[in-house]
Amino acid sequence: MRQESERRLVAVEDISIDRIVTRLLDRPPVLSGREQLVPDWRPSAPPDRPPVPAAVLLALVERPEGYTVLYTERSSRLRSHSGQIAFPGGKLDPGDADAADAALREAGEEVGLLRSEARVLGFMPTYFTGTNYLITPVVAVVSPSAPFVPNPDEVQAVFEVPFARVIRKESYSTYSIRRDGREHRTWQIDHEGHVIWGITANLTRQFRDLVLGEGPS
Template sequence: MTRLLPAAEPMPDAADLVADFVISDLGNAVPVPAAVLIALVKRGMGYNVLYTERATALRKHSGQVAFPGGRIDPEDQDAAYAALREANEEVALHRDDADVLGYMPYYYTGTNYFITPVVAIVDPRAPFVPNPGEVDDVFEVPLETLIDENSYSTFRAVFRGKERQSWQIDHNGHRIWGITANLTRRFRDSVLTGPSNGS
């Protein structure tokens, strides 16, 4: 995993941020720091990547597939601490079971979130358990599936008269699209199959 960054990227000036999809004019709103955990879960001789299906009762992005994660709170030490804290709250992932490998470049969303993807190896001591207040389901996708180019298609939706596109992955009845699919594809292209740093 030498293609990962050794530290999270600092947030640039808001004027220099370009969103993945512009939903509306955010004005002078300060970007919200957030972190997600791309967990490589040890299973037998290989690895799976951990995903959650957000609870349908949530106000934002209900029912969508996401990586464990959320806002970075002021008391969080860094992005890795926040991602692991959220993973513990959402699916009972124990912090001591995770070995952080590094970080991916930030991802800025049209909803004004500045996301730092944190990549970690996870050797779970117990099954993951969804927190019913936040997560309806937790599932894993084999790393080999995510490496396979044929696992990806294009998701299209019209929002406020404009077409939005993202990557899409369908796996065992789960549809991964939007930010989560785009981050998965970035992980595939830049970390799993791309050239290493310095090459």
């Protein structure tokens, strides 16, 4: 048991930015037709419109103690998903060049992240939600010169989780939610009073599995 734990620790320490890049797509994935998409949960009535393209930024923040992953707590004044934990991101606007452009724009609007301080590493496979959003996760290294500042209209708080914690399998539990009379589960991460669940926790877990070369859990 101790040897297995030591092997896991070495594996985490051996993870470099170069290794992460090799696990990512070098361009945004082509958006698939709806018939090829499987949502994270199935609503009782299928959507009557094409999926809405969206992007989120999974930011690996350079800190003296090591990399962290950036999260936001959505404003309690928002109509949807108020108070929930999320990655910076949102719908693609007509003026966005691609998913990376959209994710960086949203991060700038939400927490004051400067594009000049972000280096996009690549893209994860798209994530289709039961609410009909097709999300492209954008992974970037961020070297901030100043603290992130939440936009009070959209973001209540900003916090970071150590990359080493995100990588540890023991950091994850499951969260049950009931929609349309049916129960389904998502991943969950508890960190210093913040409960990360739903889409954000699922994307975090997918990133973790991708980095470690493990299949979907």
